[in-house]
Amino acid sequence: MIAKLEITRNYINGDWQEAKTRETMTSVNPATGEIVGESQKSGLEDIKLAIKLAKAAFHTSDWRSNSSRRSDALMQWAYKLKENREEIARILTTENGKPIKESRIELDACIDTLKYFAGMARSIFGRSINLSTTSYGIIDKEPIGVVGIISPWNWPAMLMIREVAPALAAGNAVVLKPASRTPLISTAIVKLIEENSDFPPGIVNIVSGPGKVIGDEMTTNPDVNAISFTGDTTTGKNLMKKAAEKVKKLALELGGKSPNIIFPDANLNKAIQAVAKSAFITAGQMCFAGSRVIVHESIHEEVVEGLRKQAEKLKVGNGLIETTDMGPVISEEQLNKILEYCEIGRRDAKLITGGNRLTGGDYDKGYYIEPTIFDQVPIESRIAQEEIFGPVLAIQVFRDEKEAISLANGTIFGLAAGVWTKDVNRAVRIAKKVEAGTVWINTYNKNYPQAEFGGYKESGIGRTRGIEGLMEYTETKHINIEIEE
Template identity: 50%
Template sequence: MYRIYGNFIDGQWQTSISQKLLDSINPATGEVVAHTQDSTVADVDRAVTSVRSAFQTTDWGKNSHRRAAALAKWADAIDEHANDLAAFLTAENGKPIREARVEIQGCSDSLRYYSGMARNVFGRTFQPAADNMGFITREPVGVVAMITPWNWPALLLFRDLAPALAAGNGVVVKPADRTGAITARFFELLEGIDEFSQGILALVTGRGATVGNALVEHRGTDMICFTGSTQVGVQIMQTAARQVKKVALELGGKSPNIVFDDADLEKAITTSCRSLFMTSGQICMAGSRLLVHESIYEDAIQLAKAYAEQLEVGDGALETTDMGPIISETQMSAVLAYIEDGRREGRVVTGGNRLSGPRYDHGFFVAPTVIADLPTTSRVIQEEIFGPVLAVQSFQTEQEAIQLANGTAYGLTAGVWAENLSRAMRVAREIQAGTVWVNGYNRNYAEAESGGFKSSGIGRTRGIDGLLEFTEAKHINITF
């Protein structure tokens, strides 16, 4: 029997004023797994008012020991319930259970890292004259509206939520409407963690057009933190600009893996393909473009084809599943439309179709797809597909590889594969991306900053900069 999850406001679970619900649907089976609130603008106002009151009247923003203890205890609770959380994440999102376990572990890791950082929000002092002393302090921004995505709904929540809370902010969380229930499960674990000031953290589920927009427009929110598509990110920036509101945005990606002729080819292709086909390609850091030196181009294509064809596609609840379904029928249709463009403009090496049969007919499954020989102007090359579609291109020279890598509007991540580390470093410095991995991919750490160049976003998450992102610098000057 599926559950109904409420909004979490002022430390209590509440029903939306609308009295309406949203379905959370397992994309592998089409079955309803939970209901969440279809909230209204009035619900948003209730949440923001509660969080602002807690921020202004409690010691949360000034008591770093309290914040450190709260985050550490939340991490303990997540670890205690990790298996149940992973199973529910798979049911609501569709990703393989092995991947879900990794995601849940990343949530507690983020909380533990920022539990320590909560007591390290340092400023600095300076003395410009004999009778004068200056202090630069770091203070919380205030009330942060956090709008999170459905593809990695747990980790991408805590990646931003942990530093926002560690810095002393109050936060209103609005999860993607498709994955609101797993977010509510995390909020249930707050029970008994008395270190959290009542009301300092709220959850409001609902549709982006209603709840998301209301949070961005609300005069009680001081900062908007959003992870999602570039199109929506631009709209948020435009709206926030009217109130000169701070924003932090991680947006789309079209990330390249550049493979030179001296690279360990099998490792490069295997790792690149894994980075693309995990989460069925529904990940902003996916290595969706494979750029290969012309001398090893056909060999690389065959290795990519073999990797795609050996993947076990199916219900993520099965331990044997390597790749699960697309999140929804709408997203699946969009992915298949891109594949048809690729079929017209290039060569579909493998895949290229919706999977059918008893295992697939009730879900939204697309075969792992590899497309080669596409022109650089193709939509498959230029646009974020958010599906299991790998585009393979060839290059002749180092400079051409750099031009191809930088030849889209995006700049989130990239990979460089070469035994010649001087070449690898030259290329890494020239790539316009917030993270460049050399002879590896998707190596993400709580202590290492990440974020996008160009249309991939603004601001940084993780690491020290991820903490400072949620603060304001203040100069206090004393004349003796």
Template identity: 45%
Template structure:
């Protein structure tokens, strides 16, 4: 849901030259859709507040707005326009008109690629503003937003910009007296719904392959983190994309998301989020126009440490496995299985590493873990910690609200559970926070069974110096991504998605182009007589 280069976590400090202390908010709004100017340590960042439809920021038809809060303080930052069903309908009509015209689907694919690269250039130009917005909106640290989220988004645009004129069909002379070929055509109007944990990256992961293949888009950002998508829409217009190619309707899942999923003139829906909501979207597709659906859903991923692993490196990667985005990652390594021969050694080293993580204000230079994204997520994580205690697991480290010296904000200590059992909720359900459970195993067969004992299948990792073992294990793990001697490394050029209840289809790589094209077979008669 992590959805780019997610490289090994260096213990970084925020460079003083680009430090953004906790921002002071100064709003200078005149009309309901005027840009809101936020002062972040002397840097004035202008953020659009309207719905983005037909290349314009417009007010919601119903005149409603909703608040966006700063997770570091729990205080309101800005009010933006709240779309509803009627706004989705307008956006879909605009997207349909643009798709059916000659300006996009039938345009020169190389030009579409140029536009994607132009957007990447503009994002590069404004990268520090995008970093600041993403930090403010999500609680991310500078280290993550500046080295993962923003550059990963730019890299994704450039990657699909290169694909735009390379979406090819096949030819066949293999059937006597016929010539056949295939065309890969855009599907049409694509509804896209993205999550709050990687709002900028997921926005780009969704729109880039859809636009490269000639589709038009109606997209909903998460209500908790809508700001970076609004800013990028400003750049989409500046880049020169035709009006109606990308339309953003900010709002809630129960209204905007539901309207997209059920709309009879939306040809395809792509969703990243919870498995529960994914089921509802799939059901909506079946009950409406049987629109095509891709789903990138939850995970409860295993991280396996064998006795021949380099323990120091395994500890570092395992810490990154949970601390990337503070556990708010669908492929987080929340179930750690350690061979009994090295269990005590690993646990001691891992505990020391997790205890060293500095939790606090995400704009501070020495912070490694900022706030959880929202009050709802904060309460959910703490609720799971209490469930783990009641089920009999041991809180080996953490398990409490982190003391940061600040008032407000959603800070939780890095938490390790031991003495866990496979049937416990904390071993079965996605917590989406800085909480891991560590368990022992004795042999490959046992740990493979434990690792696959989940309804999910998004990711898994194996730490070992025995590459024959690594191949056996990665072959046996039921997961869409398997890492060897690393964790939480994803790249835009490699497919990403899950087995089982972790989803349908793949994001990233060439595979994502399949999500946004229809294959048409064309036959030419080259002398074949009609049947009698």
């Protein structure tokens, strides 16, 4: 378990160092309210140095051209993470609050992702074209250069590795800015590479600090060639505006308001359990949380009652307790925001269960809220339209397929969706009409490193994971050869 007041440092050019500001930030355990560690509150001098040395490493090492080295480096990182999985899972739970069983799942996903992109590092491919009788073209894929990666606090390990692994596999150097609420876990994972000689100094750097300083500099600095950001839509839009000044390449995975559409012929027992899990995993603090249920009127009451039972049997508590099903939310600020949405829900809809802060005993030390369900939610209600980022589920009713699709597509978001039916034709028909980057059929929240993920509409641009996720971190070059006969 992480020691209280452990102080992490920035990792720049293969060296652990304190911020030039000599200032630190505190990390708080959301389950207890206790300070569990400190990280560097870096300034402009720190991030500029990291970018400068990352650029030098990219241009002077053989990283960009040695695919075998990149593959070996990523595979060793995966094995090192596997060796330290339990210790790092406890750090993750302590700093983020999620149940320890979720932390293990998250780290397993990190390991799998590193292994996948270790293999893909040797598979960067272009194509050749016979352009004419005397002209031959090579379409080449090259690394971009320095990639700035800004990761969130909700799944801070996986959502960092999900971007770092393909960026490195493609041959880039990276500068990481961890979320200010969860820098300890991000730094702990980066620390695993310090004895890995396959990583040239400067290829991987991590600098903690406020987003308005570190993130803004990464976005506007001309020596950062691309930015990857995972987080809320408002911040993503601001990054786009700033990056536009340099016409900088962006990969954005932003907010969601993902629906599960349940038809009368669905396996309701399976659907209800999966839908509840999708809504309340990580206390609902997931970009693709199944935060809306769109259910056919004929099974409405049965589904509502089933979801209520699932929500009320969840054990909410400290994530380090093995039997905990749902931990606290990340902060007092986030808790108050969720409670404000619950008040909106009480006015606009029918409260089925939850809606209150949990108090008494150990609950008073942390930021706990009941799993919450609202029924009869109007499509125009803010709890149906806005990303709450908390354990709040909104239920809506449909009469036919047309209405179901209209409700599913009735927000600015389009990250993910679920369709529940035994009718294969209907399932595919709906999946093709729903405006979302991922549509799960008779399941939810199944993610794989080899399958692309990303959003439609205001849920983001670009794709992560899979071949397209790898190619996001490359430039395309046409090399034309004139052949003399």
